[in-house]
Amino acid sequence: MNRVVILSPLPWESFAQRPHKFVDWLHRRTGVSVLWVDPYPTRLPKWSDLRRLRASPVVQPPSPTPAWLTVLKPGGLPIEPLLGAGWVNRFVWRHALSLIEGFAREAPTLLVVGKPSALAGLLLQRLPHCPSLYDAMDDFPAFYTGFSRASLARWERLIAQRVDVIWASSSGINAQWRGYRDDVHLVHNGLDLAAVLGIQPAPTSSTRKVFGYVGTMAFWFDWGWVAALALARPHDEIRLIGPVFEPAAHQLPPNVVLLPACDHGAALQAMAEFDVGLIPFKPNVLTASVDPIKYYEYRALALPVISTDFGEMHCRSDLPGVFISHSLTDLAALAEAALCCERDADEAHAFALQHSWEARFDATKLHS
Numbered sequence: 001m002n003r004v005v006i007l008s009p010l011p012w013e014s015f016a017q018r019p020h021k022f023v024d025w026l027h028r029r030t031g032v033s034v035l036w037v038d039p040y041p042t043r044l045p046k047w048s049d050l051r052r053l054r055a056s057p058v059v060q061p062p063s064p065t066p067a068w069l070t071v072l073k074p075g076g077l078p079i080e081p082l083l084g085a086g087w088v089n090r091f092v093w094r095h096a097l098s099l100i101e102g103f104a105r106e107a108p109t110l111l112v113v114g115k116p117s118a119l120a121g122l123l124l125q126r127l128p129h130c131p132s133l134y135d136a137m138d139d140f141p142a143f144y145t146g147f148s149r150a151s152l153a154r155w156e157r158l159i160a161q162r163v164d165v166i167w168a169s170s171s172g173i174n175a176q177w178r179g180y181r182d183d184v185h186l187v188h189n190g191l192d193l194a195a196v197l198g199i200q201p202a203p204t205s206s207t208r209k210v211f212g213y214v215g216t217m218a219f220w221f222d223w224g225w226v227a228a229l230a231l232a233r234p235h236d237e238i239r240l241i242g243p244v245f246e247p248a249a250h251q252l253p254p255n256v257v258l259l260p261a262c263d264h265g266a267a268l269q270a271m272a273e274f275d276v277g278l279i280p281f282k283p284n285v286l287t288a289s290v291d292p293i294k295y296y297e298y299r300a301l302a303l304p305v306i307s308t309d310f311g312e313m314h315c316r317s318d319l320p321g322v323f324i325s326h327s328l329t330d331l332a333a334l335a336e337a338a339l340c341c342e343r344d345a346d347e348a349h350a351f352a353l354q355h356s357w358e359a360r361f362d363a364t365k366l367h368s
Contacts, residue, residue, distance in 0.1 A: 001131070002107035005035045005100055007123070009115035009137065012036050012071045015264060017293075018137050018169065018189060019114050021357040027068050029367040032110075034069045035103045037096070040089075041078035042117050042155075043148035070103075072096055074119060081151035086118040093119060097126070104130055113163060116140055116156035124162045132163040133366075135187075136173050139289035167364070170312045172289040187364055188312070191296040193356035195268055199301060201345070202273040209339060211306070212239040212274035214267045215294055220287050222280040222308055223248035228328040229278075229306075230256045233335055238278075241270055271301055276338045279307035287311050296355045302348035304338040306331075320347075 004026060008019045023034045065071060074096035079085040090097075096119075103109065104127050111130040113120045114137065124132060141153040160166060160180055167187040168174035174186045211229060217240065230238045230253035241259045262270065271277065277298030281287045291312035298305045304321045307313040317324040321341055323334040353359065361367075 001030065001032060001110050003033050003035070003103060003109040004112060005037065005104060005109055005123070005127075005130075006112040007037045007039075007114055007117065007120050009039055009140070011038045012065065012069075016192070018135070018357075021190070021192070022112075022135065022361060023069065025358060025361045026367060027066075029362075032068070033107075035100060036069055036071050037100070037119075038071060038073045039115055040074055040076035040117070040119070042080045042115070042152055043078065043144050044081055045078050072099060076119070080118055081147045086122070089118065090122065093122075097122075101126060113159055116152055116159045118155060121155055121158055121162070124159065133165045133167065134159055134163040135167045135169075136160075136177065137169040137189075139173060139176070139286060142284075142286040142289070170289050170291040171315060172311060176289070185364065187360055188355075189291045189293045189296065190355050190357040190360040191293065191300055191352060192264070193352055193358065195264060196297060196300045196352050197349070198265075199268045199272050201302070202269075207235075209233070209236040209275040210239050210273060211236060211276045211278055211335065212241070212271065213278040213280065213294075214241045214271055215292075216242050216245065217247075218245040220281050220284065221246065222282045223250075223252070225280045225308060225325070225328065225331075226256060226278075227252055229280075229331045229335065232332040239270075239274070241267065268297065268301070271297060271303065274298075274303055276335070277301075277303040277305045279305065279313060281308055281310045283308065283310040296351075300348055300352035300355070302343040302345055304341040304343075306334050306338050 004023065006019060006023060010017055010019055026032055027034060075092050076089045077092065079088065100123060109130045111123060111127055111132045113134045140156060141149045144152055160177060166177050166184045168177055168184055169187060169189055171186065174184055177184045211233065226238060234255060236255065238256045239259065240256065241262065243261045279292055279294060287310040289311060295305060295313065299321060304323065306323045306325060309324050309326050313324060316322045323338050325331060325334055
């Protein structure tokens with residue numbers, strides 16, 4: 001394998017997440033060249049998209065595209081769920097398909113599907129000589145509703161049948177695909193080791209404690225749980241950092257502080273100022289398949305974690321430093337227990353090494 005084509009669920013210019021870490025790791029291990037295909041709309045437009053467009057963008061420092069990677073923007077109309085949409089978009093993709101096929105002809109190439117789509121299905125048909133991998137990092141249909149959800153689920157099942165190997169980022173996704181085939185590999189999320197080890201611990205206050213969260217606040221975010229924690233700890237601060245796509249339905253207690261989104265380095269430094277890390281997600285179809293990266297970052301910074309009972313966090317109730325909330329009535333006791341946890345820097349360092357992206361991907365033996 002000398003080349004990789006990856007159909008990413010995220011644009012290259014977005015915050016570096018699992019697909020970015022994967023191609024960087026594979027290049028460093030093998031020297032492969034990468035053709036990164038940015039995503040295109042795979043659902044019908046909604047009115048809520050306008051609110052997202054108006055939201056303040058996260059300022060991410062620009063970084064040059066590495067010499068070993070080429071970014072391709074295939075384009076496509078937001079009509080994929082409609083009958084015949086594939087034929088319309090295939091006309092739009094003429095140039096992109098030619099570039100991808102030419103790239104894959106020149107050397108042995110791995111085709112990585114990071115998100116199900118009609119384009120992914122088409123490429124699996126047109127590049128049958130290429131080994132293929134579906135990296136299921138999310139339950140993608142759960143992000144959609146109605147006709148769009150049904151359409152994406154069909155494409156996902158088709159792609160799962162055609163690829164050679166499936167990776168699952170969580171136990172929930174792993175169980176889902178093991179119902180279809182046996183060669184599914186659980187590859188959990190991880191953390192950016194260099195970024196975490198570069199963070200210096202911040203001095204903590206002996207009086208007013210900070211219970212903090214860094215991340216997006218959308219329909220899966222449990223504002224009621226946050227408000228209950230704030231009322232249970234009226235003399236402490238509940239600090240929420242990140243973009244708000246679905247605000248709280250009711251007024252929040254005065255000790256809940258909302259701060260704007262920031263880049264990854266600043267986010268990690270902000271976490272270092274917390275006394276306890278929070279993951280307040282509602283248990284639903286979407287979060288049932290989530291393995292939150294912030295869990296790894298919190299623990300690698302020696303933070304105790306209080307989380308609602310969802311997805312991969314459900315499996316971590318017996319782990320040290322992890323406190324799973326099952327109702328609004330247990331928050332006072334969990335908060336007190338979390339604050340009593342000893343923050344051991346050596347244990348946090350060992351945790352970071354064990355759960356780095358490099359450790360995750362090395363364990364797959366893909367580069368062997």
